[in-house]
Amino acid sequence: MRFNIITLFPEMVEQVMSYGVIGRAWKKGLIEVVSYNPRDYAEDRHRTVDDKPFGGGPGMVMMYDPLFRVVEELRAEKRFEGLDFLTPHGQTFNQEMAKNMAARQVVTLLCGRYEGVDQRFVDQCVDREISIGDFVVSGGELPACMVIDAVARLLPGVLGDDASSATDSFMQAQLGYPQYTRSEILGQSGVPDVLLSGHHERIEQWRMQEAERITRQKRPDLLAGTSGRKKNDPCSDENK
Numbered sequence: 001m002r003f004n005i006i007t008l009f010p011e012m013v014e015q016v017m018s019y020g021v022i023g024r025a026w027k028k029g030l031i032e033v034v035s036y037n038p039r040d041y042a043e044d045r046h047r048t049v050d051d052k053p054f055g056g057g058p059g060m061v062m063m064y065d066p067l068f069r070v071v072e073e074l075r076a077e078k079r080f081e082g083l084d085f086l087t088p089h090g091q092t093f094n095q096e097m098a099k100n101m102a103a104r105q106v107v108t109l110l111c112g113r114y115e116g117v118d119q120r121f122v123d124q125c126v127d128r129e130i131s132i133g134d135f136v137v138s139g140g141e142l143p144a145c146m147v148i149d150a151v152a153r154l155l156p157g158v159l160g161d162d163a164s165s166a167t168d169s170f171m172q173a174q175l176g177y178p179q180y181t182r183s184e185i186l187g188q189s190g191v192p193d194v195l196l197s198g199h200h201e202r203i204e205q206w207r208m209q210e211a212e213r214i215t216r217q218k219r220p221d222l223l224a225g226t227s228g229r230k231k232n233d234p235c236s237d238e239n240k
């Protein structure tokens with residue numbers, strides 16, 4: 001699976017993506033992360049990618065033209081299935097969106113910087129807007145890395161054991177079960193007996209019950225089915 005990242009800071013994305021299971025998946029060729037720097041598509045000698053906002057006010061805005069040229073190149077290369085823009089304006093990213101993305105061949109993510117991107121580019125070229133939560137960070141690179149990580153770990157072969165993502169939180173409408181490892185006794189705390197029993201069926205059953213108990217306690221909205229995206233959600237692939 002290929003991730004095209006439009007970013008002014010390619011090294012930042014490449015660094016973050018080079019660790020752990022995702023880094024290994026990239027080395028093995030299970031995923032490809034290809035950066036496109038709008039600065040390389042600027043046509044003036046200063047390689048300008050941003051300018052002051054019309055109407056005044058603080059900060060700078062990413063300009064239309066360099067971004068448009070990147071998209072034109074991606075379209076010409078035919079390695080493009082639509083553009084997702086990381087922005088606080090977007091629909092909040094969740095596991096359902098990650099699952100839908102994991103079924104695609106190519107995901108293209110636009111990382112904003114400064115005060116954001118010229119709205120005309122967003123209107124004309126962005127297919128959907130994705131947020132990582134109701135807070136603001138300084139650029140779209142970390143949000144993009146979070147999306148790539150969440151999607152990549154769902155791809156076959158990326159995790160040591162493909163079954164591990166199946167029991168992750170949010171894969172069903174519940175949280176994951178609690179985990180224990182050595183030492184068997186930590187002060188006053190032991191490990192639930194069933195986990196030491198070697199009885200796989202009982203362990204499985206215990207884990208399912210624990211996942212449900214914890215979900216009921218911490219995220220009852222998941223069990224009630226009220227935390228999902230609303231109908232007519234522009235981010236739902238059903239509505240595209």
Ligand SMILES: C[S@@+](CC[C@H](N)C(=O)[O-])C[C@H]1O[C@@H](n2cnc3c(N)ncnc32)[C@H](O)[C@@H]1O
Nearest residue numbers: 086087088112116131132136137138139140143
């Ligand atoms: C400093 S922010 C711009 C915030 C913008 N002025 C606003 O109020 O919506 C710069 C860039 O960081 C990224 N960003 C910031 N917060 C984000 C979030 N919650 N989710 C996704 N991307 C975010 C976006 O790409 C955004 O264009």
